[in-house]
Amino acid sequence: MDTSDARPLRPAGRRTPGRRPARALTVLAALLLTAACQSGGSAEQPPQVSGDEPVTLTFVNAQDPGTFDEVIAGFTEANPNITITLETLPFDDLNSSVQSRLGAKDASIDLYDVDEPRLASFAARGYLADLSDLRAEAEGKIDPKALDATSYQGKQYAMPRWTSTQLLYYNTELLEDAGVEAPSSDPSQPMTWQEVAAAGEQAQQAGAKYGFTFEQVDRYYQLQPLPESLGGGPGLEGEGLLTPAVTNPAWVEAMSWYKSTFDSGLSPRGITAEQTTPLFSDGETAFFAGGPWNAPLFDEAGVDYGVAPFPMFEGGRAVSSTGSWATGVSPFSEKQEAAKAFIRYMTTDATGAWQASSRNLPVQQEAFSRYLSENASDTRSEQLAAIIEHELANNAVARPTTVGFVDFETVMNKAFADIRNGSEPAERLQQAAEELDRALAKYPRE
């Protein structure tokens, strides 16, 4: 939409604009400001729908096409008066688009997908309706950790749908060629990061293009376990988790290891998180740290792989990333009761949660057991299921729930990228801490 490329030409006009435009400018600025300050204001608390009145709900999300087909079919069969329209936005634009629309009190969104660590910030701005009554119904049915991750200041602001965990994939053939013993699939015996690097280098010497890669390079979600494994914490501490803590020795050590994997050529530089999966599915990489969602892609690509628990640092503790999507209701929606009914079905009801799971891990406990049993069709998927179950029960550490998470993640992801490209970890983390101090200063401490 940028037309700035087209250079304005010098007008051949007889009356070239003189000093008068200054006044015109002021008028224009005033007009623009008026437009900027004008916000909806038309969304009042509506009468709730009830009975058999036909209702159409708009569900804003960023999932792959087809993800909700089954659950919508299941729900509308039982509730024929409710129609659900999906508004699927591009993944990168979901949060900004939802924020700008809800900021203007747009009543056309009834329910929407919330990335769990962003929940606090959405809730604090008043973009999520209180769903505490749904929590009471969900107790005992949904993993309590997931319920906690979606509550803020004692209220439930969204209902968790899925969870996630991490594991280590390895290319069987590349390890065999290098004479490296395959890692154990026993969930309680993860490799250490140092062992992964050494084995990866050996595989490279035997012909593998890369020894190891993270799926989500430079993203906090997957890198959080590194400092956490060494006891360095999530990077935020204090009241409201608004004080940076990214310069302690554990963080520096973890980031130094991260940097070393790129310095040595074990992992490739200049590849974004979206481009890492093909490196493993093409059979070029010996080890790959990823999520359960990668397995079907690797199956499809026909790569010969095995699974092992997510590594940890020597002398540290095993930690795995977790968290996923939850669904919340817009406080400006005029159909909140119907929206809640759909969320209840999609998250708390065993059948609904199963239908809504797509290829993700449901947090509804019955649906989760079904996921594990249905997916354990051969030895490898049995191992995968065992690792998932163990990691979620013992090692999963959620991203910090704080209003400042978006600022934190933005600053840290840049720092990770710089470290990957050669910045000194201690200095770069110090710089990140200073940036965070400034970025988080705008949030009030209670």
Added chain:
Amino acid sequence: MAFAVTARRRPARTAETARRGVLTAVGAAAAVLFLLPLWWMTASALRPQEETFGTLSPVSVWTVLPRHLTAENFGRLGEAGFTLAMANSVLVAAVTVVVGLAICSMAAFALAVLDFPGRTAVFAVMVVSFLIPFDAIAIPLSSVFRDVGLQNTYAGLILPGIGNGLAVFLLRSFFLGIPQELAEAGRVDGLSWWGVFWRVHLPLSQPALIGAGLILFVFQWQSYMWPLLIAPDPAKKVAPVAIAQFAGEHGVDFGGIFAGAVVTTAAPLLVLLFFQRYFTQSLSASGLKG
């Protein structure tokens, strides 16, 4: 004497030939550099995704040539509702060009030919309007549009594109180059101002109209944020938004993105190729006084 002349000319001709040779080489190199991304995009749209990234390093002839030709990527475009998005984009761009040209040319005519109080101020506001990035006003503007019920409508998509300050600027500059005497002669012969506009200025301004039309077209064709804000309904999705949806949380369908990019590039490319002569003419002509 004759010898001397030839001797003097020959080095000059050689130097000229050499200069021309170097310039041609530089021109060709620049052309290749511009063409390369488009070529790579097209090649990548015609091969499986694994091949696109598998052939990146080391660089070989297969980096830019598809080894296994496939139309699969284009097939996935259809499944993802790209056809509808493309139709929406064409409709929005076409209506914007037609209505936008009508409005912008009338505004430019008024600013260039008619004398009325505040003319300079109005023109200044228009100039400023195209210096403000549209993205900066998109969010407040979208809330105004929503309040008046333009969400998820074609009108909501089209309206911001039709009053384009740059197009008015361009057309006004061109109209100023048309001798005032022509308009006066027309008036003396009994033409109304509308007649002068329709029978004198418009027929003489074909290149400028094409230039302004292209500006309007490109503005709508590449718009991404505005459609995302004002028309999230799948039935009103436009092509750039449809392409962005190939990038999901856990993976990106680069094949689909490349195929979508090829299709969306082809349309403006054809339009530009067809009109490029007029476009450059309009840029140079509107900057000069008739």
